[in-house]
Amino acid sequence: MKRTAFSLMTVLLAVMNESEPGDPYYVLAQYLLYHFDQLRELNIYDVAEACYVSRSGIRRFCQSIGFDNFSDIKAEAEEWQRHCNYFIGYSARPHYKDYLSQSITAMMEEINRLTTPAVLDKLVQRIHDSRHVVLFTSDFSGMAARGFQQSMVVMGKLVLIVTDARYIPGYLQDLTPQDLLITISATGNFAIMMEPLIQKTAAYKALVTVNHDRRFWAVYHQVIYLSEKDNANARTVYSQYGTNYFFDILYSRYVQRYLDDARTQGPYAEPVLSESTKNRLQKRLE
Template sequence: MKINRLSLLNSLFNVLNENNQGDPYFILAEYFLEHYHELSRLNIYDVAADCFVSRSSIRRFCQAIGYENFVAFKDEFAQYDDQRASFQKHAGRENYRETLTQEINAMIAELDQRMNTAEVERLAERIHDAREVVFLTSSVGATSVAQFQHSMIFQNKVIRMVSDMYENIDFVKHLQKEDLLLVISGSGLFAAASRDYLRDNPAYKILFTLNRSHDFDDVYDTIYHLSAADRSQEAKSVYYTYGTIYVLDVLYSVYVKKYGDSQ
């Protein structure tokens, strides 16, 4: 499985958000998002005609977001069908609001207990003492990490985050034993995709996950499970969607209380 596929939608939205409306890359990203359901039936000639761009422009666009050509791009994008069905099933549940509220309350109660340990303080110490601190996360967890990243600036600690095509980012490859690498992977899919890539990285590696498989034991120095139960198969688990924010907020509070006055 290509690591890049996990962040393909995020890459397309980044192109959409960061380019002017008339830019060819903006036009292509918008087109691919709007034609998601029929992408497998499109060919490069249709796209070139509809978007008023050349085939070479389409090829360059695909390469810019990590794919060799348009065919490779289509093959990867098609695999999001299962995710779409899962999201629709989750949002279509009966009594959605009431059920979601109950799930969030139960999640907060469990995380409140799981975070009430000295381990949180030890994690704060690792972040404080590390030369470089890097978060790797799929697009789902990027927002939570970004909030933590911004907050840590007020503590004079620069946190780096990579969520797209990180196998091409040199500084991740060159981390040393004095550095801290934190991976957030709710289902474990992101961790599985990056396992071989990270295995020999000398940085101290920590995984946050809902997956209780032992497949990651030989890669990470420490694994923090966000729940006592294996929730890796739950679509849009509240533990991942909301729990990550809670965990990082608590961690930030502990960090401020321990090191805030000394900055």
């Protein structure tokens, strides 16, 4: 199985968000989301009829979102229950507003303790000195990455975001030791699943997480913890707010160190394309 998507639900939502209503892929994504709780029982013939597409069209759709075929998508049926537990279980607690505000305050204090000037400066300098900077994250956690990406433009640094919804494995393999790959994986699950891809890149690798699994130190040059305890496999404020807070801190540190450089550096240097990238571009044009 070619599975490359970290979460079927987030990939389907990404297809809806990026497609026009009435587009076959939009219709298929919408249908599967509406019937996610019945995914195991779905029949490809019924889906084809309901969505006015062919079975070969469904297969192409599956491959476009990182699955070999419709059976592979059906195999993700248990994801529905995981999402129910993850979202509803977390939000249904009593006095939720009090719990949330207290948790966010404690989280910010903890991140402040862990992200010392030395920790931030190490990553900030690497961002500044790297030829290419890539943020690798699940589409679910992409909001913090997008905010950081936009803010870095005015500092003269273009940052690429690669997600499981529309990721480019060939691009990751083209990265060199002069490039930087930052994986954002609050619980660590995304980093674990994408480990084979991450190991193939020659870039300097950093991980932002709350997962204290020591396996990450064999893969990454720098692991930045957002919590002192291992908070893997549970929804916490770190997943929703921690990465946003961290990247705000990181950006502030970058501005403090390199604002003068950004004002004087002038236009962006033209990127140099690798031979493998040129070959892929040529194939797309043929």
